[in-house]
Amino acid sequence: MWIYEKKLEYPVCVSHADPQMAKFLITQYGGPDGELGAAVRYLSQRYTMPTGAAKGVLTDIGTEELAHLEIIATMVFKLLKGIPPEEMRRQGLGGQYSQHDHAIFPQDANGVPWTAAYIGVTGDPIADLNEDLAAEQKARATYEHLIALTDDVCLKDGLRFLREREVIHYQRFGETLMRVRDYLGAKKQF
Amino acid sequence: MNDDQMKMLLNIQQLEFCAIELNLFLDTHPGDHTALKKYNQVAEELTVSKKAYEKQCGPLSNFGDDTSEYPWRWVQGPWPWEIDYPAKG
Numbered sequence: 591m592w593i594y595e596k597k598l599e600y601p602v603c604v605s606h607a608d609p610q611m612a613k614f615l616i617t618q619y620g621g622p623d624g625e626l627g628a629a630v631r632y633l634s635q636r637y638t639m640p641t642g643a644a645k646g647v648l649t650d651i652g653t654e655e656l657a658h659l660e661i662i663a664t665m666v667f668k669l670l671k672g673i674p675p676e677e678m679r680r681q682g683l684g685g686q687y688s689q690h691d692h693a694i695f696p697q698d699a700n701g702v703p704w705t706a707a708y709i710g711v712t713g714d715p716i717a718d719l720n721e722d723l724a725a726e727q728k729a730r731a732t733y734e735h736l737i738a739l740t741d742d743v744c745l746k747d748g749l750r751f752l753r754e755r756e757v758i759h760y761q762r763f764g765e766t767l768m769r770v771r772d773y774l775g776a777k778k779q780f
Numbered sequence: 781m782n783d784d785q786m787k788m789l790l791n792i793q794q795l796e797f798c799a800i801e802l803n804l805f806l807d808t809h810p811g812d813h814t815a816l817k818k819y820n821q822v823a824e825e826l827t828v829s830k831k832a833y834e835k836q837c838g839p840l841s842n843f844g845d846d847t848s849e850y851p852w853r854w855v856q857g858p859w860p861w862e863i864d865y866p867a868k869g
Contacts, residue, residue, distance in 0.1 A: 596840050596854075599800070601793060601865040646807045654800060664861040747868040758804065765808040 592653070599657035600751045602664045603744040609681045611740050612669035613699060618662045618736070618752070620696025620704035623728040625662055629655035631709040631725060635718045641773055644715060647766045648722075651759050658752055663694045665748060715774070719767040726760040781837070781863060788833045789863075792840075795826040 618624045632652030639645045670678075670692045678687040685701055696704035710721045733753035737746055781789070802819040809815060834840055838853045848854065 593841050593843055593845065596838075596842075596860060597789060597793065598860045598863075599793070599797070601790060601863075602861075603865040603867055605867065643807055643810065647804070650800075650804055650807060654804075660860065667861050744868045758801070762804050762808055769808070 592656075598661055598664060599654070600661060600748060602661055602668065602748050604665060604668045605742045605744045607671055607673055608669050608740070608742065608745075609673050609678055609683045611742070611745065612666045613681075613683055613686065614739055615662060615669065615699075615736060616666055616695075616697055617699040618729070618732060619659065619666065619694060621698030621702075621732075622708045623725065623732045624696075624698070624704070624708075625655050625659040625729075626696050626704055627708040628652075628725060628729065629659060630706070631711065632722065634709070634711045635722070638713045638718075639715050639770070641770060644719070644766050644770050647762055651762065654755065654759075658755065661748065661752065665745065666694055667692075669745075715770050716767070719763055719770060722763045723760055723767065726756045726763060730756040730760070781858060785833075785837050786866070788829065788836070790865075792826065792829050792833055795822055795829055798822045799826055 620626050629652050632648045632655065636645050636648035636652065639648060670683075673681075673683075673692070675687050678684060686695075689695070698704075710718065712718055712721075730753055733749055733756065737749045737753070740746060740749075799819065799822045802815055802822065805815050806812065806819060830840055834846065838856055839846055839848065842854045
């Protein structure tokens with residue numbers, strides 16, 4: 591079960607509304623390397639992990655990704671706050687407004703909706719943990735692109751926090767992969 | 781949310797970040813005495829800070845985490861995405 595905590599993992603502020611940045615940023619909500627995919631990927635993979643440490647890492651990082659999903663939603667919500675429909679249209683968000691108004695919908699920066707096809711869950715712990723390492727790097731790269739797309743110091747601060755978390759998760763998944771490989775190697779012979 | 785409440789919230793976010801980070805580290809280093817000691821210290825401090833915040837600002841968690849005053853406090857704002865944090869930079 592999960593318990594909600596009525597607070598963000600990290601304080602989110604934006605200096606000013608910026609609908610174009612909201613459109614770019616939404617990819618970390620529902621895009622191929624976004625936080626929704628990360629959470630569903632890890633929380634689905636954990637059931638077939640062979641060690642307590644691997645189950646723990648996937649549960650805990652999967653849970654932290656849900657907190658990141660909320661951070662991204664908050665950023666997008668604030669970036670769109672108070673923007674009238676005609677301004678959204680002018681800035682390339684006419685499609686967003688017509689389908690979702692100012693709401694937060696899991697889609698990528700081009701409006702493609704989230705799909706489970708973004709994630710891999712093979713039941714093979716080595717394959718799954720390698721997928722997780724790649725996923726963390728792809729998310730880090732996306733955060734670096736997003737940081738390059740804005741000059742808002744407040745927003746950059748939050749994005750840097752999220753980028754750092756990808757680096758830490760990569761580190762923990764790497765350690766987990768080594769341990770799982772040792773564990774399986776000790777048990778199996780081909 | 782007033783300045784005092786904001787300070788309390790930021791303090792909880794800092795403490796809980798330490799707890800998350802130590803938690804993930806301990807998942808792959810379960811025998812690390814120093815990290816475990818730090819985790820236990822942070823956990824105690826976090827419990828105290830959360831109780832103080834909840835008394836002033838309302839519950840952080842529901843589903844039986846704590847009792848509620850009348851009327852039901854959980855649904856009172858601000859919700860996390862509605863809070864204006866101080867600007868950075």
